[in-house]
Amino acid sequence: MATATDTPRPKGTNRVGLVIQDYKGLDSTLCAGCGHDAITSQLIKAMFEYGVQPHRVIKLSGIGCSSKTPAYFLRRSHGFNAVHGRMPAVATGAILANRRLMPIGVSGDGDTASIGMGQFIHMLRRNIPIVYIMENNGVYGLTKGQFSATADLGTKLKTGVANDLPPIDVCILAIELGCGYVARSFAGDPKQLVALLQGALAHKGTALLDVISPCVTFNNHDGSTKSYKYAKETEELLHEVGFVPFFEPIEADYEAGTAKVVELHDGSRIILKKVDRDYDPSSKAMALRALREFNQKTEFLTGLLYVDPKKPDFTELLQLHDEPLATLPAESLRPSREALDEIMETLR
Amino acid sequence: MRKTANNEQTAVHEATERRGPRDVIVNDFSIQVATVNGSGSQSANMVLMRSIFQMGVPVSGKNLFPSNIAGLPTWFTIRANQNGYIARKGEIDFAVALNPQTAREDLDSVESGGALLAEASLGLAGQRDDISCYEVPFAKLAADVVAEVKLRKLVANMVYVGVLAHLLSIDVPEVEEAIRKQFRNKSRAAEINVKAMRAGLEYAREHLVKTDPYRLKRMEHARGMIVIDGNSAAALGAMFGGCTVVTWYPITPSTSLVEQIIEYMKQYRIDPKSGKATFAIAQAEDELAAIGMAVGAGWAGARAMTSTSGPGISLMSEFVGLSYFAEVPAVIWDIQRVGPSTGMPTRTGQGDILSCYFLSHGDTKHILLIPATVHECFRFAQEAFNLAEKFQTTVFCMSDLDLGMNNWMSEPFDYPGDIPIARGKVLSAEELDKRGGFSRYLDTDGDGIPYRTLPGNPHPAAAYFTRGSGHNEHAGYSERPDDFVRLVDRLARKIESAREFVPAPVVDRNPSAGIGIIAYGTTHHAIAECRDQLRREQGIETSYLRLRALPLHEAVIEFINSHERVYLVEQNRDGQMRGILAMEHPDLAGRLRPVLHYDGIPIDARSITRAIITQEQE
Numbered sequence: 001m002a003t004a005t006d007t008p009r010p011k012g013t014n015r016v017g018l019v020i021q022d023y024k025g026l027d028s029t030l031c032a033g034c035g036h037d038a039i040t041s042q043l044i045k046a047m048f049e050y051g052v053q054p055h056r057v058i059k060l061s062g063i064g065c066s067s068k069t070p071a072y073f074l075r076r077s078h079g080f081n082a083v084h085g086r087m088p089a090v091a092t093g094a095i096l097a098n099r100r101l102m103p104i105g106v107s108g109d110g111d112t113a114s115i116g117m118g119q120f121i122h123m124l125r126r127n128i129p130i131v132y133i134m135e136n137n138g139v140y141g142l143t144k145g146q147f148s149a150t151a152d153l154g155t156k157l158k159t160g161v162a163n164d165l166p167p168i169d170v171c172i173l174a175i176e177l178g179c180g181y182v183a184r185s186f187a188g189d190p191k192q193l194v195a196l197l198q199g200a201l202a203h204k205g206t207a208l209l210d211v212i213s214p215c216v217t218f219n220n221h222d223g224s225t226k227s228y229k230y231a232k233e234t235e236e237l238l239h240e241v242g243f244v245p246f247f248e249p250i251e252a253d254y255e256a257g258t259a260k261v262v263e264l265h266d267g268s269r270i271i272l273k274k275v276d277r278d279y280d281p282s283s284k285a286m287a288l289r290a291l292r293e294f295n296q297k298t299e300f301l302t303g304l305l306y307v308d309p310k311k312p313d314f315t316e317l318l319q320l321h322d323e324p325l326a327t328l329p330a331e332s333l334r335p336s337r338e339a340l341d342e343i344m345e346t347l348r
Numbered sequence: 349m350r351k352t353a354n355n356e357q358t359a360v361h362e363a364t365e366r367r368g369p370r371d372v373i374v375n376d377f378s379i380q381v382a383t384v385n386g387s388g389s390q391s392a393n394m395v396l397m398r399s400i401f402q403m404g405v406p407v408s409g410k411n412l413f414p415s416n417i418a419g420l421p422t423w424f425t426i427r428a429n430q431n432g433y434i435a436r437k438g439e440i441d442f443a444v445a446l447n448p449q450t451a452r453e454d455l456d457s458v459e460s461g462g463a464l465l466a467e468a469s470l471g472l473a474g475q476r477d478d479i480s481c482y483e484v485p486f487a488k489l490a491a492d493v494v495a496e497v498k499l500r501k502l503v504a505n506m507v508y509v510g511v512l513a514h515l516l517s518i519d520v521p522e523v524e525e526a527i528r529k530q531f532r533n534k535s536r537a538a539e540i541n542v543k544a545m546r547a548g549l550e551y552a553r554e555h556l557v558k559t560d561p562y563r564l565k566r567m568e569h570a571r572g573m574i575v576i577d578g579n580s581a582a583a584l585g586a587m588f589g590g591c592t593v594v595t596w597y598p599i600t601p602s603t604s605l606v607e608q609i610i611e612y613m614k615q616y617r618i619d620p621k622s623g624k625a626t627f628a629i630a631q632a633e634d635e636l637a638a639i640g641m642a643v644g645a646g647w648a649g650a651r652a653m654t655s656t657s658g659p660g661i662s663l664m665s666e667f668v669g670l671s672y673f674a675e676v677p678a679v680i681w682d683i684q685r686v687g688p689s690t691g692m693p694t695r696t697g698q699g700d701i702l703s704c705y706f707l708s709h710g711d712t713k714h715i716l717l718i719p720a721t722v723h724e725c726f727r728f729a730q731e732a733f734n735l736a737e738k739f740q741t742t743v744f745c746m747s748d749l750d751l752g753m754n755n756w757m758s759e760p761f762d763y764p765g766d767i768p769i770a771r772g773k774v775l776s777a778e779e780l781d782k783r784g785g786f787s788r789y790l791d792t793d794g795d796g797i798p799y800r801t802l803p804g805n806p807h808p809a810a811a812y813f814t815r816g817s818g819h820n821e822h823a824g825y826s827e828r829p830d831d832f833v834r835l836v837d838r839l840a841r842k843i844e845s846a847r848e849f850v851p852a853p854v855v856d857r858n859p860s861a862g863i864g865i866i867a868y869g870t871t872h873h874a875i876a877e878c879r880d881q882l883r884r885e886q887g888i889e890t891s892y893l894r895l896r897a898l899p900l901h902e903a904v905i906e907f908i909n910s911h912e913r914v915y916l917v918e919q920n921r922d923g924q925m926r927g928i929l930a931m932e933h934p935d936l937a938g939r940l941r942p943v944l945h946y947d948g949i950p951i952d953a954r955s956i957t958r959a960i961i962t963q964e965q966e
Contacts, residue, residue, distance in 0.1 A: 337763045
């Protein structure tokens with residue numbers, strides 16, 4: 001494998017010899033300025049820098065504006081635009097069929113927190129290996145601007161109608177359900193987002209990213225708590241997030257107490273540099289306390305909220321064959337003639 | 349009947365008189381056992397059925413049970429028949445009444461001239477003078493066998509098996525073997541149950557005088573045969589058919605299908621080298637997830653299936669439409685029960701034919717395989733995967749509760765050497781190289797079936813985008829009217845072409861018959877008997893076609909065309925298959941006459957015969 005130090009590689013190529021263009025997809029058809037497009041760009045960057053093999057990735061989504069985005073990246077990966085709220089089931093089936101695949105799921109707040117809530121929490125509970133990005137704008141875009149279940153209490157639609165139901169915080173849910181990688185970020189913070197995405201790619205098991213992704217058409221006005229302006233004003237960084245892939249050394253030195261290094265499954269590291277508070281991302285209690293504190297104020301906290309890199313994923317629990325089940329040869333799939341005779345004997 | 353009860357003896361005597369002494373009925377009667385569910389009755393019933401089977405007599409057993417865990421009435425009907433008729437017999441020849449809740453009903457249910465064996469404390473003796481009545485203090489006998497109150501209740505049922513062994517001349521060693529088989533891994537339970545059975549046997553020898561006509565006599569018929577339920581047979585078929593992913597949500601009556609797959613797979617599908625599984629089984633959070641996982645797995649190259657029943661089918665509707673439209677293989681076993689809604693979850697029917705054929709919104713149509721026997725459950729389970737992968741779509745296997753959960757005699761299953769594990773049109777990286785790429789939805793072979801690639805294929809041209817929205821031949825998003833029409837027309841052509849590849853109908857054409865009968869699934873078992881009744885009792889000759897799949901095979905059309913009238917016998921209210929035939933072949937609709945049965949109890953021959961005679965006389 002090529003590393004940063006030994007083999008010189010052609011300019012513009014990554015460790016697997018691909019250029020950034022190879023990670024792109026079709027042109028976006030979303031509204032100009034949509035937060036989702038910003039996330040797509042960071043995802044392309046993250047995968048290029050990390051040197052993901054496109055053919056190992058499967059891109060999955062449900063239904064909605066966010067769910068259109070898998071068409072806009074990784075043209076060389078298989079994609080599956082499933083039914084509304086049911087992408088986790090498709091991802092689960094796909095990973096059972098071929099455990100070597102790397103699912104990237106893109107969903108929205110409607111697709112995840114309303115119609116897809118059942119599948120979402122069971123995906124977390126099973127710890128399906130997937131990078132699950134919830135592009136969170138608090139509204140249904142494709143149906144023109146109804147509140148979603150993540151809309152904050154009191155936030156207003158363009159028409160002035162206020163939301164009178166409390167929001168569902170998917171990060172709190174994920175932490176409660178034992179998800180091993182829970183992060184919140186903002187489409188307007190590319191640096192943090194790309195590091196969190198790379199960390200997610202290096203994680204084994206479900207990695208959840210709840211990314212505030214303003215809807216410029218239906219939810220970017222004054223009175224909305226999911227607008228670019230509101231997010232910028234109320235975002236607080238838990239820490240500064242850096243990512244060092246497994247194939248690169250850590251170059252900087254950190255003074256004691258100023259940074260935490262979390263080693264992920266494949267040897268990559270997430271570096272969390274202290275901003276204001278001492279934060280331990282391996283503590284569920286601390287994460288839940290911090291989230292509740294910020295939810296109370298209708299402000300939002302971003303960073304790697306919780307991480308447990310060691311939790312076994314679903315394919316390990318099932319003790320699946322190392323080879324993908326999908327491509328096992330027929331002779332390992334059909335038991336012998338003697339096996340059938342033996343079974344018949346017990347039925348006589 | 350107890351020797352001491354004079355009046356009862358007289359009554360029985362009269363009944364015997366009427367019948368005449370020559371009327372000994374050998375190997376041709378039904379037994380219905382009324383017990384309380386959760387009381388261990390199922391074991392006793394299985395032992396009784398198995399004992400008869402071991403004597404070589406054709407036998408069938410059907411469990412008529414409530415949707416409940418313990419405490420409600422349950423009945424088990426056994427039919428022994430030398431001619432091999434194994435459909436449910438409508439008439440009850442010999443009733444066993446152990447349940448106070450239903451005692452009166454059970455007494456009334458016995459055919460005149462039949463017999464009743466009852467718990468003595470129920471006081472049923474002497475209430476009918478047209479049947480033989482035997483009373484046995486089951487509870488007391490059980491108490492003598494075992495002191496523990498909990499066990500006493502469980503073994504009380506085995507006591508009746510002993511009594512019947514005496515009354516019906518069942519070979520006692522066969523009964524003992526059946527008990528040991530039933531309690532294979534529990535030797536203490538086996539011993540207690542043998543004791544209980546013997547207590548019944550001894551009591552009967554000492555106290556009962558046989559006055560009923562029913563006897564069992566050893567035959568050669570069932571030699572070498574097996575007994576298995578349809579769900580287990582389907583589970584075996586799935587395993588030998590190379591199934592790799594099973595996703596499911598528990599629902600009666602399909603649950604045991606997956607539970608059996610789990611049992612078999614754990615034993616026979618662990619790679620001996622690595623100790624790892626060559627299968628994945630996931631219990632989903634609901635049926636939406638179960639089918640979603642199966643579709644995801646099929647898309648990624650697994651031979652994936654799920655198993656469910658009516659309510660689950662309703663929930664799977666949206667994903668099945670996606671599977672059809674995006675062309676992703678999946679197999680669904682529908683073990684039909686009685687709907688609508690929760691309906692009667694532990695009762696049988698054929699009410700999902702129409703909904704499965706067209707499941708999901710928009711223009712959809714699916715391939716349905718309809719097994720009638722456990723052997724077909726085994727075979728179709730394998731063929732379903734091949735068809736799903738060949739046609740890249742959902743294939744349904746339409747079993748039902750009667751087939752799935754009841755035990756059936758069968759010839760042992762042959763090794764499926766004639767059914768390959770065929771993976772359909774999947775292009776490898778090398779093949780893509782040769783072809784210089786591919787278009788996912790382009791019909792290059794003219795058979796309506798495009799090529800696909802699996803995720804993970806490293807060829808740079810392998811990837812494509814799967815979606816449930818409109819798309820063109822190159823898997824690109826499209827709302828163009830011409831793209832859409834081309835796509836759905838090709839899909840229609842593709843499913844249409846499956847008629848040549850699905851199991852063909854089984855036709856028994858009688859050249860002298862003016863009328864035909866069409867049936868499918870478990871209805872089949874009553875038809876053979878019904879045809880004999882029509883011939884024997886009315887001189888009516890019939891031809892018979894058994895449908896085994898949709899879309900309809902050409903032979904069905906020919907069959908209908910060559911008969912004046914065709915009776916289509918189904919276990920649903922509205923004649924669903926008749927509706928499909930009439931819709932697809934309106935010119936034939938006039939020849940089709942419905943015979944319908946939908947009370948949740950497996951269909952019997954007599955009611956079909958009666959319905960046909962009535963219509964023939966009109």
